[in-house]
Amino acid sequence: MSKIPLSELLAHSAKVIQQVMAGQSLNSLLPMVDDRYRGGVQALSFFGLRHWSRGLALSEQLLSKKAPNPLFKSLLVLSLTLLSAEDFLALEQEQNTSATAADMPVYDAFTLVNEAVKAATLNKKTASFRGLLNACLRRYQRELVQLLSNVWQQEEVRYNFPQWWIDKLRDAYPQQYERLLKAANQHASLCLRVNRRQGTMDEFKQSLNQAGIEAVQLDEDALMLPQAVPVPQIPGFAEGRFSVQDLAAQQAISMLSLQDGLRVLDACAAPGGKTSHMLEHYDLDMTILDIDERRLQRVHDNLERLGLSKKYHQDNDHYHIRSLAADAADTEAWYDGRPFDVIMADVPCTAAGIVRRHPDIKWLRRPEDVAKTSELQRTIVQALWTTLKPGGYLLYITCSIFPEEGELQAAYFSEHLVGAERLPAIGQMLAVPDENGEIKHDGFFYALFKKAN
Numbered sequence: 125m126s127k128i129p130l131s132e133l134l135a136h137s138a139k140v141i142q143q144v145m146a147g148q149s150l151n152s153l154l155p156m157v158d159d160r161y162r163g164g165v166q167a168l169s170f171f172g173l174r175h176w177s178r179g180l181a182l183s184e185q186l187l188s189k190k191a192p193n194p195l196f197k198s199l200l201v202l203s204l205t206l207l208s209a210e211d212f213l214a215l216e217q218e219q220n221t222s223a224t225a226a227d228m229p230v231y232d233a234f235t236l237v238n239e240a241v242k243a244a245t246l247n248k249k250t251a252s253f254r255g256l257l258n259a260c261l262r263r264y265q266r267e268l269v270q271l272l273s274n275v276w277q278q279e280e281v282r283y284n285f286p287q288w289w290i291d292k293l294r295d296a297y298p299q300q301y302e303r304l305l306k307a308a309n310q311h312a313s314l315c316l317r318v319n320r321r322q323g324t325m326d327e328f329k330q331s332l333n334q335a336g337i338e339a340v341q342l343d344e345d346a347l348m349l350p351q352a353v354p355v356p357q358i359p360g361f362a363e364g365r366f367s368v369q370d371l372a373a374q375q376a377i378s379m380l381s382l383q384d385g386l387r388v389l390d391a392c393a394a395p396g397g398k399t400s401h402m403l404e405h406y407d408l409d410m411t412i413l414d415i416d417e418r419r420l421q422r423v424h425d426n427l428e429r430l431g432l433s434k435k436y437h438q439d440n441d442h443y444h445i446r447s448l449a450a451d452a453a454d455t456e457a458w459y460d461g462r463p464f465d466v467i468m469a470d471v472p473c474t475a476a477g478i479v480r481r482h483p484d485i486k487w488l489r490r491p492e493d494v495a496k497t498s499e500l501q502r503t504i505v506q507a508l509w510t511t512l513k514p515g516g517y518l519l520y521i522t523c524s525i526f527p528e529e530g531e532l533q534a535a536y537f538s539e540h541l542v543g544a545e546r547l548p549a550i551g552q553m554l555a556v557p558d559e560n561g562e563i564k565h566d567g568f569f570y571a572l573f574k575k576a577n
């Protein structure tokens with residue numbers, strides 16, 4: 125980041141965040157950023173989005189009327205978020221609330237204000253308002269004690285989440301919501317899954333060790349890298365020796381009684397994280413379904429890289445792969461009438477459990493999305509249930525921590541899926557620090573159902 129002027133990074137980041145606020149995901153925006161800027165823009169956007177509420181509240185105190193345009197607003201809020209970071213941390217420590225500083229970009233205030241004003245000159249939508257930007261930032265510096273004490277009164281600022289999200293978590297987890305919210309604004313370490321078809325865990329750990337990469341083994345297949353390393357620089361990526369997958373997502377196969385030869389449906393499969401995990405362990409007759417044809421291609425790319433495509437298993441009679449781009453709920457469009465032994469239903473959800481890795485999610489979601497996705501999940505699972513063999517298993521999965529997509533949904537399925545017996549499974553996983561203060565996984569929900577014979 126050091127060689128590129130901060131002003132340019134701020135200008136690009138403000139643009140990216142403005143587009144997020146208009147409804148686009150960071151995943152779709154970051155790949156379009158010029159290679160030279162991408163790392164820096166990602167770091168600034170992650171930090172900006174995690175702490176947006178504070179910058180926004182400060183900007184509302186500093187502007188006497190509405191911001192002249194969305195790009196200016198984005199640049200001002202981002203600059204204030206950065207400028208107030210250390211002061212806010214000190215305030216948090218004073219108030220004894222556990223502060224989160226790990227990902228904080230540290231710039232001295234003088235440089236930051238100058239660079240922000242320079243950033244304003246780089247775009248014609250902001251150039252004529254650079255005086256206003258300068259005035260707001262300098263007033264923040266003069267009045268920061270009073271301004272921070274004003275915005276501290278707002279829960280949205282203290283937790284850096286939209287109020288509806290805070291209220292929902294407080295209702296669902298009265299004892300834990302504060303820990304959950306704080307944890308969700310922290311940096312998430314990279315978690316890898318070792319491909320056991322390409323070597324053992326010990327061999328892989330050894331290759332990391334030789335490359336000077338520190339790794340902590342979390343379970344049979346999972347390793348966490350405490351220090352960030354760009355994925356292509358980790359030895360064995362191109363050769364398919366590992367995948368990037370959170371520990372919570374890696375739990376899925378432990379709940380399914382899989383064995384070679386079973387007819388399995390991965391109903392919402394893309395990009396294939398769980399499909400490939402199943403195929404790394406078992407020789408399956410696998411049907412891969414996803415509504416999105418382009419995302420389905422990513423499943424094939426991943427299977428190819430991991431050596432899991434059928435062509436690598438030609439002589440294996442148990443190993444079959446069939447893929448279909450279709451709406452899982454529309455069984456007439458894709459179901460051939462041969463029921464499945466096992467169905468994995470990793471359904472679309474609000475993704476409220478993975479905000480650490482996708483800080484844009486809390487700004488992209490609207491309160492009404494929860495009921496909408498919950499309804500969609502019901503439609504999909506009820507349709508899938510008709511394609512399950514008597515005696516077969518369906519694993520319902522979301523990366524959410526909202527009960528409507530978790531426990532309440534599982535209770536609904538227990539009642540409404542004909543012949544469903546709910547079996548013991550992990551249930552709700554929450555991303556909160558363990559006894560050592562470490563957050564080891566994302567927020568996920570699992571419920572397992574067996575269909576009566």
Ligand SMILES: C[S@@+](CC[C@H](N)C(=O)[O-])C[C@H]1O[C@@H](n2cnc3c(N)ncnc32)[C@H](O)[C@@H]1O
Nearest residue numbers: 392393394395396397398414415416451452470
């Ligand atoms: C949570 S992601 C699945 C992640 C995947 N199982 C993995 O582990 O990599 C949900 C997927 O559901 C797909 N999807 C959404 N609506 C669908 C539908 N009606 N039918 C089938 N797939 C759907 C999305 O395209 C998306 O790829």
